[in-house]
Amino acid sequence: MEVELGGVQEKTPAAPVQPPAARRFLAAAVGKPKEVVCTWAKNVKKVATDDPRRILHGMKVGLALTLVSLFYYVNPLYEGFGVSAMWAVLTVVVVMEYTVGGTLSKGLNRGCGTLLAGGVGLGAHHLADLCGPKGEPIVLGFLVFVLAAGATFSRFIPEVKARFDYGTMIFILTFSLVAVSSYRVDELLELAQQRLSTIAIGGATCICISLFVFPVWAGGDLHKLSANNLEKLATYLEGLAVEYFGEKEELDGALVKDKSFLQAYKSVLNSKTTEEALANFARWEPAHSKFLFYHPWNQYLKVGTQIRQCAYYIEALTTHIIKSQTPQPSSDVHRRIRNACMEMCSESSKTLNELAAGMRAMTRPSAAHVHMEASGAAANVLKAIVMEGGAVVEILQSASMLSLLTEIVCCTRDIAVAVEELARLAQFKSSDADDDAHRHRSTVRPIAETEGSPHHVINMGGQ
Amino acid sequence: MEVELGGVQEKTPAAPVQPPAARRFLAAAVGKPKEVVCTWAKNVKKVATDDPRRILHGMKVGLALTLVSLFYYVNPLYEGFGVSAMWAVLTVVVVMEYTVGGTLSKGLNRGCGTLLAGGVGLGAHHLADLCGPKGEPIVLGFLVFVLAAGATFSRFIPEVKARFDYGTMIFILTFSLVAVSSYRVDELLELAQQRLSTIAIGGATCICISLFVFPVWAGGDLHKLSANNLEKLATYLEGLAVEYFGEKEELDGALVKDKSFLQAYKSVLNSKTTEEALANFARWEPAHSKFLFYHPWNQYLKVGTQIRQCAYYIEALTTHIIKSQTPQPSSDVHRRIRNACMEMCSESSKTLNELAAGMRAMTRPSAAHVHMEASGAAANVLKAIVMEGGAVVEILQSASMLSLLTEIVCCTRDIAVAVEELARLAQFKSSDADDDAHRHRSTVRPIAETEGSPHHVINMGGQ
Numbered sequence: 001m002e003v004e005l006g007g008v009q010e011k012t013p014a015a016p017v018q019p020p021a022a023r024r025f026l027a028a029a030v031g032k033p034k035e036v037v038c039t040w041a042k043n044v045k046k047v048a049t050d051d052p053r054r055i056l057h058g059m060k061v062g063l064a065l066t067l068v069s070l071f072y073y074v075n076p077l078y079e080g081f082g083v084s085a086m087w088a089v090l091t092v093v094v095v096m097e098y099t100v101g102g103t104l105s106k107g108l109n110r111g112c113g114t115l116l117a118g119g120v121g122l123g124a125h126h127l128a129d130l131c132g133p134k135g136e137p138i139v140l141g142f143l144v145f146v147l148a149a150g151a152t153f154s155r156f157i158p159e160v161k162a163r164f165d166y167g168t169m170i171f172i173l174t175f176s177l178v179a180v181s182s183y184r185v186d187e188l189l190e191l192a193q194q195r196l197s198t199i200a201i202g203g204a205t206c207i208c209i210s211l212f213v214f215p216v217w218a219g220g221d222l223h224k225l226s227a228n229n230l231e232k233l234a235t236y237l238e239g240l241a242v243e244y245f246g247e248k249e250e251l252d253g254a255l256v257k258d259k260s261f262l263q264a265y266k267s268v269l270n271s272k273t274t275e276e277a278l279a280n281f282a283r284w285e286p287a288h289s290k291f292l293f294y295h296p297w298n299q300y301l302k303v304g305t306q307i308r309q310c311a312y313y314i315e316a317l318t319t320h321i322i323k324s325q326t327p328q329p330s331s332d333v334h335r336r337i338r339n340a341c342m343e344m345c346s347e348s349s350k351t352l353n354e355l356a357a358g359m360r361a362m363t364r365p366s367a368a369h370v371h372m373e374a375s376g377a378a379a380n381v382l383k384a385i386v387m388e389g390g391a392v393v394e395i396l397q398s399a400s401m402l403s404l405l406t407e408i409v410c411c412t413r414d415i416a417v418a419v420e421e422l423a424r425l426a427q428f429k430s431s432d433a434d435d436d437a438h439r440h441r442s443t444v445r446p447i448a449e450t451e452g453s454p455h456h457v458i459n460m461g462g463q
Numbered sequence: 464m465e466v467e468l469g470g471v472q473e474k475t476p477a478a479p480v481q482p483p484a485a486r487r488f489l490a491a492a493v494g495k496p497k498e499v500v501c502t503w504a505k506n507v508k509k510v511a512t513d514d515p516r517r518i519l520h521g522m523k524v525g526l527a528l529t530l531v532s533l534f535y536y537v538n539p540l541y542e543g544f545g546v547s548a549m550w551a552v553l554t555v556v557v558v559m560e561y562t563v564g565g566t567l568s569k570g571l572n573r574g575c576g577t578l579l580a581g582g583v584g585l586g587a588h589h590l591a592d593l594c595g596p597k598g599e600p601i602v603l604g605f606l607v608f609v610l611a612a613g614a615t616f617s618r619f620i621p622e623v624k625a626r627f628d629y630g631t632m633i634f635i636l637t638f639s640l641v642a643v644s645s646y647r648v649d650e651l652l653e654l655a656q657q658r659l660s661t662i663a664i665g666g667a668t669c670i671c672i673s674l675f676v677f678p679v680w681a682g683g684d685l686h687k688l689s690a691n692n693l694e695k696l697a698t699y700l701e702g703l704a705v706e707y708f709g710e711k712e713e714l715d716g717a718l719v720k721d722k723s724f725l726q727a728y729k730s731v732l733n734s735k736t737t738e739e740a741l742a743n744f745a746r747w748e749p750a751h752s753k754f755l756f757y758h759p760w761n762q763y764l765k766v767g768t769q770i771r772q773c774a775y776y777i778e779a780l781t782t783h784i785i786k787s788q789t790p791q792p793s794s795d796v797h798r799r800i801r802n803a804c805m806e807m808c809s810e811s812s813k814t815l816n817e818l819a820a821g822m823r824a825m826t827r828p829s830a831a832h833v834h835m836e837a838s839g840a841a842a843n844v845l846k847a848i849v850m851e852g853g854a855v856v857e858i859l860q861s862a863s864m865l866s867l868l869t870e871i872v873c874c875t876r877d878i879a880v881a882v883e884e885l886a887r888l889a890q891f892k893s894s895d896a897d898d899d900a901h902r903h904r905s906t907v908r909p910i911a912e913t914e915g916s917p918h919h920v921i922n923m924g925g926q
Contacts, residue, residue, distance in 0.1 A: 047619050058616035061635070062608035069607060069643045073600040078647065086640060093636040137536040141529050149525035156510050156517045172524070173556040177549060180532045184541065269775075273736045309782070312732075312775040316870065319772070403866065407779065 056214050057098055064092045064209050084194040091202030101218035101281030103210040106166050107203040113170030118192050121178025140179050148172050218281035219291045222300050229268045229307050230356035236265045237349035245342035257322050268311040275304045290362050296425035303418040310411035317404040340382040347375035348412045355419045364423045364430050379409050519677045520561055527555045527672050547657040554665030564681035564744030566673040569629050570666040576633030581655050584641025603642050611635050681744035682754045685763050692731045692770050693819035699728045700812035708805035720785050731774040738767045753825050759888035766881040773874035780867040803845040810838035811875045818882045827886045827893050842872050
């Protein structure tokens with residue numbers, strides 16, 4: 001299941017705008033309408049099957065809108081609120097977000113922004129009143145200009161932008177409306193009260209439906225996204241072990257160039273924006289399922305940083321593998337190197353899979369340690385082969401690949417440290433009561449504390 | 464000048480929420496209010512000085528709001544539109560964006576969404592009318608549910624999300640308002656007309672102010688962002704040449720760890736979202752300064768991809784350099800390797816700087832070719848030293864670094880190819896009339912066409 005948020009999905013890049021392309025497009029659109037409709041339908045189906053909760057979200061918005069339209073249909077309600085019922089509809093459309101955290105964040109932003117702006121607007125009205133009928137529009141216009149300019153500028157401040165962007169916009173909107181209409185409307189307080197209650201009703205409807213009808217938790221999605229990303233890297237390394245270092249006689253980049261495992265990790269490279277948005281929303285969410293209110297959402301961002309670091313190396317390694325097409329000699333040293341590489345990939349992949357499984361089950365990833373030690377041992381074997389000094393030319397030929405692979409093993413360790421820290425902060429349980437006694441042994445220690453860690457031992461360069 | 468957009472600025476990570484931290488924060492907030500105010504003021508000042516156009520943007524929003532409030536203050540205008548003037552204020556607040564393209568995109572989305580939804584809403588009203596007074600609310604409620612659910616779901620489709628997200632939201636909003644109020648309001652057409660004209664006036668005000676008062680062009684910002692990113696990589700490589708391979712006797716990662724050049728390129732790694740948003744807005748913009756309507760904005764995304772690819776290697780190289788702290792022996796081979804590396808860094812840096820300068824001046828980056836050849840030659844020298852086979856241990860020790868550096872030189876070439884393609888598509892002029900004759904010689908050819916290119920020659924691994 002893909003977690004998508006904001007406008008950061010992969011976009012199909014538009015064809016360069018040139019007459020022939022445009023004519024081709026037109027011909028395609030007019031000549032083969034059936035094909036176009038089919039492609040479109042396939043796209044829509046993919047969006048729905050990738051995450052069926054999207055259909056539910058559409059229905060939830062429909063439900064919320066139908067509920068607030070009762071203010072128009074039911075006579076006693078309409079008599080109480082009148083045209084102000086419009087504000088309930090407006091609030092539902094703009095406040096209802098995909099995740100619970102998003103809706104809560106927007107709803108509270110809207111509530112606070114409206115209240116604050118209403119108060120300031122009433123104050124501006126009284127101030128302008130003191131200046132007589134001629135001065136009133138001038139004072140009001142000046143205040144609207146100054147406050148709107150200031151509030152708009154404040155939206156560029158990172159702290160404000162991250163949490164209160166929408167609230168600030170609502171502040172500008174409500175303040176302008178209140179201040180400006182105060183020039184015309186006499187019963188300003190009554191109007192403000194009516195609007196405020198309909199906005200509150202609209203906001204409350206959204207929040208209730210988000211919370212209680214098939215809720216989509218930003219926190220849960222962030223948790224899943226981290227585990228997914230771990231698994232994507234694991235899939236890559238496993239693919240490398242099987243398809244590249246595996247049974248075939250020759251290592252040939254051309255042969256693996258089109259394999260799917262070389263593509264799966266690409267989305268990890270640009271996951272930062274999505275992760276930050278989800279973590280931002282997750283902070284607004286109440287405790288739910290296994291996530292308590294103080295769940296360490298920040299640590300997910302740190303785990304994400306380590307995962308991306310590893311993905312950068314993988315990206316470098318992939319380019320390298322695809323470029324190197326010359327078959328390599330099959331000497332004894334060559335076979336030993338290849339076996340060590342296969343072991344490193346395979347064990348690192350298992351480590352990442354164990355970390356992902358631990359995250360999903362919210363247990364301490366104690367089994368990961370065994371595989372991490374095995375990949376470190378394989379890296380040491382590799383180092384020993386290199387240090388023997390035999391077959392220098394062969395080693396030189398694959399130096400890039402060997403060193404990148406070694407760095408990836410180091411990254412796996414860094415990821416494990418970050419996930420272990422998350423498990424500690426979020427108080428994940430031990431996976432099994434039996435291995436409780438061994439827990440301390442199998443805790444991943446930060447690199448600095450590890451004596452003779454593979455991190456230093458297997459580092460080929462600069463030692 | 465930093466180009467910032469959306470919520471993707473660096474966020475100061477919040478401290479882990481624990482009682483002691485909270486208490487410390489409270490103590491800091493209450494105990495040292497002066498310090499807190501100072502930090503805050505410094506932040507605000509930084510936001511303003513980083514890009515002074517932000518202050519102007521605030522004032523532009525204030526101006527637009529003050530202009531549309533005239534509908535309330537001026538008697539003949541108010542008599543014409545009445546309370547509908549509110550919609551002009553609302554439109555200004557939500558449509559006015561930082562860049563011209565953003566405002567145009569939102570304004571046109573709002574206009575089209577409103578018109579379409581108004582038409583469909585009137586149709587729904589007539590349909591419901593046919594079902595008699597008892598059936599009317601049921602039919603209306605059903606239609607609102609179905610259309611709102613469908614339109615909300617369509618916002619998940621990547622193509623819709625990228626261009627028409629806001630328009631779809633406005634469609635839901637307007638359709639619900641029109642359909643639902645049609646149950647109560649008799650003179651629906653007149654109301655719709657009033658609202659539509661005030662929305663049009665609000666939108667037109669925004670677009671005019673965006674276009675004619677200190678316009679901020681998304682296209683121009685994208686152009687500058689690409690050149691900036693090129694320069695950031697160039698700064699890194701220059702820093703590496705001077706501070707790391709430079710005068711000092713020993714290569715020590717610990718010594719360069721805190722240098723600023725190791726940090727400057729970090730923002731390049733996550734520039735994808737910003738670039739895509741800017742390119743998306745740039746497509747809506749009319750021709751301005753040197754950018755024609757058919758300017759190849761997509762090519763900027765391709766240049767950006769190549770730049771990020773290079774940044775991934777740089778990230779790997781940086782981690783490697785910082786980790787390797789052991790001093791290296793100062794043999795003759797060592798000195799020759801170091802000189803070759805210095806030359807590679809320095810010439811690649813000059814290549815990137817020339818490409819950036821060419822982009823800024825919108826001229827063909829012909830001077831870049833000389834430096835690119837020089838860095839390729841240095842990489843060949845490095846390869847020759849390695850192939851001599853002497854001092855094997857030393858070469859093995861720095862194999863990671865040498866191969867990463869070699870890949871970076873290759874990346875520089877890929878970047879140059881992408882920029883050259885941009886120069887061709889966007890019809891950049893030759894930098895000098897004199898070298899017009901040499902232009903064909905100095906055109907960077909795609910790698911596949913280049914015979915004996917450094918790309919293959921200097922590749923250390925897998926050959």
